[in-house]
Amino acid sequence: MRPRGPRDPGRGRAARLRAAPGRRADRAAGWPVSTGAESTRFRIQRLRYQDLPQVIAIERRAFPAPWSLAMFVLELSKTAGVCLGAWRSEEALAGYCICSRYDTIWHIMNISVDPVLHRRGVATAMLDDLFTRLPDPEAQFTLEVRQSNLPAIALYERYGFLIAGVRKRYYQDNGEDAYIMWRTAATLEGRLDDVPNAGPVQPTPGTVPPPGGRR
Numbered sequence: 612m613r614p615r616g617p618r619d620p621g622r623g624r625a626a627r628l629r630a631a632p633g634r635r636a637d638r639a640a641g642w643p644v645s646t647g648a649e650s651t652r653f654r655i656q657r658l659r660y661q662d663l664p665q666v667i668a669i670e671r672r673a674f675p676a677p678w679s680l681a682m683f684v685l686e687l688s689k690t691a692g693v694c695l696g697a698w699r700s701e702e703a704l705a706g707y708c709i710c711s712r713y714d715t716i717w718h719i720m721n722i723s724v725d726p727v728l729h730r731r732g733v734a735t736a737m738l739d740d741l742f743t744r745l746p747d748p749e750a751q752f753t754l755e756v757r758q759s760n761l762p763a764i765a766l767y768e769r770y771g772f773l774i775a776g777v778r779k780r781y782y783q784d785n786g787e788d789a790y791i792m793w794r795t796a797a798t799l800e801g802r803l804d805d806v807p808n809a810g811p812v813q814p815t816p817g818t819v820p821p822p823g824g825r826r
């Protein structure tokens with residue numbers, strides 16, 4: 612995930628709903644609702660420019676140094692990219708995921724979920740959709756994540772991402788290091804041998820260790 616801030620204008624970042632508020636409204640609105648005990652499906656579709664006010668509203672609540680509107684406009688304007696939104700009703704955006712392709716490698720640039728809908732499968736819905744849209748078994752995905760962001764690291768690990776490196780003081784707001792994570796044919800089998808520049812990762816003193824004991 613790329614850091615945010617004025618010094619960084621362009622650098623390099625459908626599922627279940629447990630007992631979700633508004634499920635009755637979703638059902639009434641005709642949205643697909645799972646018959647499972649505690650799950651509802653979100654609708655995933657490509658983000659449009661007119662969705663950006665809702666994106667910005669979520670972004671500002673999710674991050675201490677949010678992306679600007681211009682950064683989202685830039686990402687949506689790229690032809691080689693996949694920008695997805697998760698909707699919980701016709702108008703209500705629950706989250707978004709921005710994925711750009713640089714050369715042959717996909718970068719997950721930003722993923723965020725409305726804080727009131729955390730842990731209800733919104734991010735899972737978007738990543739399921741993303742990897743279904745990009746089914747090449749040789750496709751390589753990478754991202755940066757704050758070392759302290761355990762929820763996001765856990766999410767990415769569920770999708771076969773492994774920590775393969777560190778970018779020192781990557782985040783300008785607090786100088787935090789980023790883990791570099793990759794999802795490749797090898798990482799899906801628990802190895803790093805096809806990951807560019809993969810190396811041993813030592814946790815930065817004072818931060819949490821890499822989850823899963825991976826170095």
Ligand SMILES: CC(C)(COP(=O)(O)OP(=O)(O)OC[C@H]1O[C@@H](n2cnc3c(N)ncnc32)[C@H](O)[C@@H]1OP(=O)(O)O)[C@@H](O)C(=O)NCCC(=O)NCCS
Nearest residue numbers: 612722723724729730731732733734735756762763765766
């Ligand atoms: C990270 C984030 C996108 C996850 O979105 P979400 O919709 O809540 O995630 P999901 O409900 O799909 O969770 C999927 C899995 O991720 C992991 N996970 C998500 N939130 C977690 C948390 N708070 N603690 C531990 N694991 C968590 C779990 O493995 C979870 O599966 P489970 O619920 O079956 O245990 C969300 O917390 C968020 O928007 N955070 C703020 C923005 C951010 O940090 N983005 C990532 C930047 S790199």
